[in-house]
Amino acid sequence: MSAVAVSEVSKSFGAFRALDRVSIDFPDGRLYALLGPSGSGKTTLLRLIAGFDFPDSGAITIAGQPVNELPVEKRDVGMMFQNYALFPNMTVFDNVAFGLTVRAVARDEIRRRVRETLDLVQLSGLEGRKPHQLSGGQKQRVALARAIVIRPRVLLLDEPLSALDKALRVEMQVELRRIQREVGITTIFVTHDQEEALTLSDRIGMLRDGALVQEGPPSEIYERPASVFAAKFLGDANIFEGRADGGTVALADGSRIRTCGRPAQAMQSAVVAVRPEKMRLQPAAQAVPNGTNAIAAVVAQQIFAGSSLTYLLDWQGQTIRVFAQNRGDAVMAVGDPVKITWSPEHSILVEP
């Protein structure tokens, strides 16, 4: 059973349509990432699930119960805000205890549960501190503890890591994942950061202009993007436009590309996406193995980054990116004519 479900949910702010008939089932106990650029409606969706706003149409259920009419304080959701929103006048202990205090939980139990939760987020000993005496990472742990101590039916995270610096972010990603697993709580988080979505989540829902464009496990969305937008927003992609022709795609320079899945016969134009790390370079003169896609290009630039190399190649006036591991192979020089090769299964037909 899905822990949270939204179906056909729409929401407008004035003339701006923030969400347009979005339906998602959020599976029980899993971490679900709502990924999209700003203005895609992901935060709006999170706020609708939390109960800060109400949908114009459509239904939201939490654990099977329709919650359309319920205000936020009756929904039993734990929310962690982007800026943490810790109560500045309260200590760490009082912050975490807040949700229990307003529920009139017995004092002994409050103490026990706050201790437990602070243990879980590894903040024991800081109970008496005020928020302004905490580091960014500690603030985040307090915010998380405060949200989960009430044992909510769903945990909502709004851009959970965006306020942290790079090193801390990686550490907190691991932490968030560990804590979420330990508690086993259904978690929905909003992010515009593709890496965060890929590493943290069990499932990703990609939003664009208020609509759900693709949904699935991270590897599936990465390996099989459905559209140019999905391919480019989640990872890097080279996009080729051509015409479907006899089971292959004919490109502007006359070369033919075999793809994963045959383009429909009737399709006049076809768009193919290829991940840069799936491509290889070889000298132009070298023979191409049978069944491999190949196009001729010229090395325009190479960017050395220690363990890896990025080549920018010129093909038909279009820049193609190719990622290569620094394995000590022959390095292609700028101006070299080369062939770019890749396997047909890495040519993904996408919607324009």
Next chain:
Amino acid sequence: MRRGGARLALAGRLYLGLVLLFLYVPIIVMAVMSFNASPLYALPIEWSGVWYQRLAANGRLIDAGLNSLGVALLTTVIASTLGTAAAIAFFRYDFAGKRLLQILLFPPIAIPWLIIGTSMLIFFFWIGIGRGLHAMVLGHVALALPYVIIVVSARLKAFDPHLEEAARSLGASHLQTIRYVTLPFLAPGVIAAALFAFAVSFDQFVISYFLAVPGVSTLPVEIYTAIRKGFTPEINAISTIIICLSMAVLLAVARQYKFGGER
């Protein structure tokens, strides 16, 4: 350059010193004179508590002082409560005429009190409220309200609305949210506003003068009346007591809340 900077700093300090001198010397002189036995301020000072004894026996001044205190406290409570509620409403809700209402807050601060006092006297007389301490409280609340709203609104500008959302997501009702989250954050602002309201009322002469009935007046009115009849150093004595009290309150508040600093 550097020498010029040092000279500028010195000039700045000198200026600051002069300002402080200008502010405090008259007060210090008054306080010292309240302990001088000579009613004519003869020097050298002959230390004595005679004016304080005389003050203790002066029923009119004491009564007026208590009236002032009562009116000011009542004004403070009413104006702070109403003003804080209004500021929260301005902050949280959008409604028709909000901007106009906000603009309408300012003129009462700018209109001369003489005119406000006259109009209040006429208006209160006309609708049957009449004169007296109750009319004074009404008048003072009306005067203090804009100050309270402006001061509390300034504090609210720094308020993160996510705090209220966080409280509600944790299960707090509207009232609990205001009680545990909004008000504690606002407290320094509300206290500053309350001090303003108290000062506006306690200090008020013009409007109180218009609204006082003979025999029941506030301290400023009573002092004014007394001075017209001839100055006595008892006024120095009561003024000194008031200054000490207000300094004590201010220091206590400043210790509790570092205004503008840590929240």
